[in-house]
Amino acid sequence: MSAEDVMICGAGITSFARTEATGRQLAVRAVRAALADAGLPWSRVRAAYGGSDAAGNADTLVAELGLTGVPFVNVRNGCATGGSALVSAVNAIRSGAADVALAVGFDKHPRGAFDPRPADWGLDEAYGHEGLMVTTQFFAMKIQRYMHDHGISAQTLALVAEKAYANGVRNPHAWRREPLDAAEILASGMVNDPLTRYMFCSPGQGAVALILCSRAVARQLDADPVALRAAVVRTRRFGSFEVFSPWAPTGTPISVSTDAARLAFEQAGLGPDDIDVCQLQDTESGAEVMHLAECGFCEHGEQERLIASGATAIDGTLPVNTDGGCIANGEPIGASGLRQVHEIVQQLRGRAGERQVPDGPSSGFTHVYGAPGVSACTVLTR
Template identity: 70%
Template sequence: MSTVSIIGAGLSKFGRQPDKTGRGLALDAIASALADAGIAWTDVQVAFGGSDGSGLADTLVSELGLTGIPFTNVKNGCATGGSALVSAVNAIRAGAADIALAVGFDKHPRGAFDPAPQDWGLPVGYGEAGLMVTTQFFGIKIARYMREHGISAPTLAAVAEKAYRNGSLNPNAWRREPMSAETIAAADMVNDPLTRYMFCSPGEGGAAVVVASETAVRRLGGRPVHLRGISAGTRRFGSFEVFGPSIQGAGTPSSVSTSTAAAAFEQAGLGPSDVDVAQLQDTESGAEIMHMAECGFCEHGEQEKLIAAGETEIGGRIPVNTDGGCIANGEPIGASGLRQIHEIVTQLRGEAGARQVPGNPRIGFTHVYGAPGISACTVLSV
């Protein structure tokens, strides 16, 4: 299988930006990614991109340039950006292009997401009963997990405290003020056991990544980061997912994150113990805790000990969400997966400034998760 490398990664600012449209945030991210790669839009041969509610990515060619390239729209919930990247990488691997672009963007209003149940294959009554409110699902899932694996409420606050602390070191983050675990724990309860500041907020932002073949990398030079493994997958029978009315079957629920992460590691010929820095979906602080185990970085129930020991901090054994994750950056649905890639590229290049992981990290991992049970994971290296 041919090597595909990231040659450019770019972000817009994240957070409320009343002077910018969602499309404008996408254009900012693309301009940054192209500049990072040292190429022009006319060099891009194929593109994939998506947004949950800010328009069609392919129409960005109106501003970028009418070069005639194929540009495919992707919509996979919070995994939209990760899925766009998988598509771009596969286009390179298939020989359809030497240079491809993936972009994700969104600009969400204040308040909770309001998905229609019929769009997700669910009866209208499911929404009328309030079960489309995602905070309820996250509260139910982490409460069950905590009971089964001995995780205490202070660990939820500790994860969010780390997110805000890391976000304060990230010039592109939305939430740039540190917040104590005590303040987080004492905040308004949203869905027990998760308080207001343990959740990310629907936000605004764009992210873009340029990938290239070995031939293009040799021609262009630059600072490539290699995609050692990349995988996307959907839920299996027995999973416990957003908008899932029940756990199917018996025994321990299956996890799309586990199977997708395992596939990415197998493709890379590496394992979780090889990773120097990781990005894990943290729609709320409980998600980060569960995804640590689901992606193979520890056993279920070990998270509390690892977090208390500082293992997931920037200077720890396995730094997680060094840019503040979704909690500090917000969740512009289309952009989150590619924001994760941008952070790992920045870390592996040693360009993360105040939040730089020490010791010259060489292997990174990203994991994004979206409703109703889809995940995309990558393993990156320098």
């Protein structure tokens, strides 16, 4: 069975700005938007997968969407929630179990930093009492070592965030839509050295839904389908460096993002050089820098030159996070992975409005990374 058999024929997204709406209300809006985009009724969906980290169970959405009897599986897989839902929907299509399937991701988090509990991570309470259960510390320590090893400057971190806010200005459903320049970002106050306040995303809200179908169904629709050539999820192997680790092995850390990206490219029969536009997890500026290399788009250290040259801007040679990424959209954990896929779908359709990558991009890539060492990647083509 070839991966070309799975098409995305409908994509729906809500605004990622803070509102009074609940996560479930956002999810219903996104699903209805995706169905309208595909030109299909809810009753036509034969399998559904979805979830949130903190905004409820996806299967309860049938109360609003319609009690059609559709099998609806809840997914709760941290940052890979959207990716895992998507892989499940792909498998339903490839296996022939369904010819139309839904993947939906949504979330709504309280303001301020996430507050994980040590016991949930198998750690002694002392790690919480003494202030080490802080996700941002991990990202800071990973990029700190990376800058030391590969000659990345603080200015490069600031340029990544500057680009994210610039792209957010062009994206009507982004949360942060005010431009910020590199100097303001560097001066915004150190959170965890070397990362400043405006280099981080914040927990937020939003929902995204995608309607997948077989090629046979896509041919009958008046939609504008995009081929989902690969969708993979991987967990870490021994030797990686992850958040909330009281210890880590020595040597150069390996990366679950590298594993997931390689597998996605292998499944798609394409390589990083074939990709016209990509979305890489940017929970903070350093993450985008490291994920560029971990996913195979450049050599380690090459980012210093690439980013300064404008290569990752919308009109650059490798546009990255054209919708503003997590930095401009916030991080509703269950929704972010599918937001990335939604953005690639719109870019490949030529429907990305003011943030459209020029010259008709024909291939795209998405990547999420999350605790405790999970990565989901996709490859899409026109």
